[in-house]
Amino acid sequence: xxxLVDCNNFYVSCERVFNPTLRRVPVVxxxxxxxxxxxxxxxxxxxxxxxxxxxxxxxxxxQESGIKVFSSNYALYGDMSNRVYRILQNYTPDIEIYSIDExxxxxxxxxxxxxxxxxxxxxxxxxxxxxxxxxVGIAPTKALAKVANHIAKKFPELEGVYLMDTDEKRxxxxxxxxxxxxxxxxRRMSKRLKAKGVNKAIQFTELSDEYVRKEFSVVGxxxxxxxxxxxxxxxxxxxxxxxxxxxxxxxxxxxxxEYIKERITTFAVTCAEKLRKQKSTCQLxxxxxxTNRFNDQxxxxxxxxxxxxxxxxxxxxxxxxxxxKGLNLIFKQGYHYKKAGVIVGGITPEHEKQFNLxxxxxxxxxxxxxxxxxxxxxxxxxxxxLASQALxxxxxxxxxxxxxxxxxxxxxxxxxx
DNA sequence: TCTGGGGTCCTAGGACCC
DNA sequence: TCTGGGGTCCTAGGACCC
Numbered sequence: 001x002x003x004l005v006d007c008n009n010f011y012v013s014c015e016r017v018f019n020p021t022l023r024r025v026p027v028v029x030x031x032x033x034x035x036x037x038x039x040x041x042x043x044x045x046x047x048x049x050x051x052x053x054x055x056x057x058x059x060x061x062x063q064e065s066g067i068k069v070f071s072s073n074y075a076l077y078g079d080m081s082n083r084v085y086r087i088l089q090n091y092t093p094d095i096e097i098y099s100i101d102e103x104x105x106x107x108x109x110x111x112x113x114x115x116x117x118x119x120x121x122x123x124x125x126x127x128x129x130x131x132x133x134x135x136v137g138i139a140p141t142k143a144l145a146k147v148a149n150h151i152a153k154k155f156p157e158l159e160g161v162y163l164m165d166t167d168e169k170r171x172x173x174x175x176x177x178x179x180x181x182x183x184x185x186x187r188r189m190s191k192r193l194k195a196k197g198v199n200k201a202i203q204f205t206e207l208s209d210e211y212v213r214k215e216f217s218v219v220g221x222x223x224x225x226x227x228x229x230x231x232x233x234x235x236x237x238x239x240x241x242x243x244x245x246x247x248x249x250x251x252x253x254x255x256x257x258e259y260i261k262e263r264i265t266t267f268a269v270t271c272a273e274k275l276r277k278q279k280s281t282c283q284l285x286x287x288x289x290x291t292n293r294f295n296d297q298x299x300x301x302x303x304x305x306x307x308x309x310x311x312x313x314x315x316x317x318x319x320x321x322x323x324x325k326g327l328n329l330i331f332k333q334g335y336h337y338k339k340a341g342v343i344v345g346g347i348t349p350e351h352e353k354q355f356n357l358x359x360x361x362x363x364x365x366x367x368x369x370x371x372x373x374x375x376x377x378x379x380x381x382x383x384x385x386l387a388s389q390a391l392x393x394x395x396x397x398x399x400x401x402x403x404x405x406x407x408x409x410x411x412x413x414x415x416x417x
Numbered sequence: 418t419c420t421g422g423g424g425t426c427c428t429a430g431g432a433c434c435c
Numbered sequence: 436t437c438t439g440g441g442g443t444c445c446t447a448g449g450a451c452c453c
Contacts, residue, residue, distance in 0.1 A: 031421035038421070056419040072421085099453045186451050217427060219451080245423055252418080294420055
């Protein structure tokens with residue numbers, strides 16, 4: 001059996017842990033740049049704040065309804081997530097961390113212990129030790145565990161845990177579940193399915209295998225099997241990332257190439273740091289720049305470009321150099337840029353390095369990067385930078401409602417007190 | 418004025434091989 | 436008049452997830 005453990009309104013719940021005045025009142029957490037709503041308490045949902053709502057459009061509503069607003073604080077959420085998973089790991093060795101607030105557990109040979117009781121205990125321990133409320137769905141496949149979790153969330157009388165252990169329960173659930181709420185069926189697929197008269201999850205399982213395979217590829221077919229109770233998706237091991245991205249929207253638009261160049265360089269450096277952290281190298285760097293797609297008064301421009309690097313590298317200097325090369329090829333004067341990013345790909349493990357016959361990255365780089373990483377970890381992120389990065393932090397992200405880093409920065413807490 | 422960021426997997430089609 | 440058959444690898448784009 002699989003269990004899906006999902007933290008309720010995770011970012012909001014994290015804010016509430018250290019600020020009890022936020023309990024039972026409407027709270028929302030905003031995306032980077034305080035752009036849009038990405039987490040809502042149940043009270044905020046009831047007030048009609050949609051997921052993804054643009055913050056500026058709801059400013060008035062926030063004030064009128066007394067909704068507490070927070071900028072996202074990923075240091076806090078990441079740390080709380082680790083705390084939750086450390087507890088869950090004591091309940092089974094088979095665990096897949098699916099996202100910052102969700103994980104799958106697999107139970108093998110747990111026959112003598114009723115799983116719903118076991119999961120109620122687990123849920124209780126998480127709540128008691130971290131103050132994070134969760135819901136648990138238990139079923140024979142991952143997709144059905146998602147369905148069971150959905151049920152646990154929707155019906156409070158279940159006290160956060162739902163066990164789907166018979167075919168009667170499975171069928172009843174799938175008759176109830178709307179097609180667009182099925183895990184793996186997004187906007188596009190549900191639109192096509194509804195046009196065919198498929199409105200409930202059960203109807204999807206009634207389509208023929210051939211039809212599903214033809215229309216929705218093996219991905220759709222796998223999902224169908226999973227909903228039928230045939231497990232085809234196993235737990236996945238944590239693997240090195242295949243792409244690593246650092247992208248940001250700017251606080252306003254910029255036309256100056258030097259400014260964009262500095263941003264791209266810093267994004268490239270951040271990607272290089274992430275690469276070294278997972279002990280990988282890359283051989284491809286993608287650079288993109290966009291104008292503001294919401295502003296139809298301004299002329300739009302958006303381009304991205306792939307630049308291949310002749311040798312695998314994770315050096316700030318090299319990745320920044322090729323990223324700048326990419327920017328030079330796509331930057332056009334006269335547009336108002338709002339967003340840019342760097343993505344590295346062609347990732348291979350550091351120790352499997354394939355040398356290039358003709359050129360290679362300068363031998364000194366590995367040593368320089370190790371030294372930079374050491375100093376930066378001791379004195380703070382990006383204290384030591386490339387000269388092509390801004391020395392003083394000229395850019396800023398709007399973060400007008402940031403909570404303190406309660407769990408990771410004790411000096412900030414002391415200042416508040 | 419203002420609208421996020423970071424991932425995965427699959428398929429089709431082009432370029433190449435013998 | 437008339438031009439094969441069977442592969443692999445790579446990439447872009449589209450779908451999905453949180």
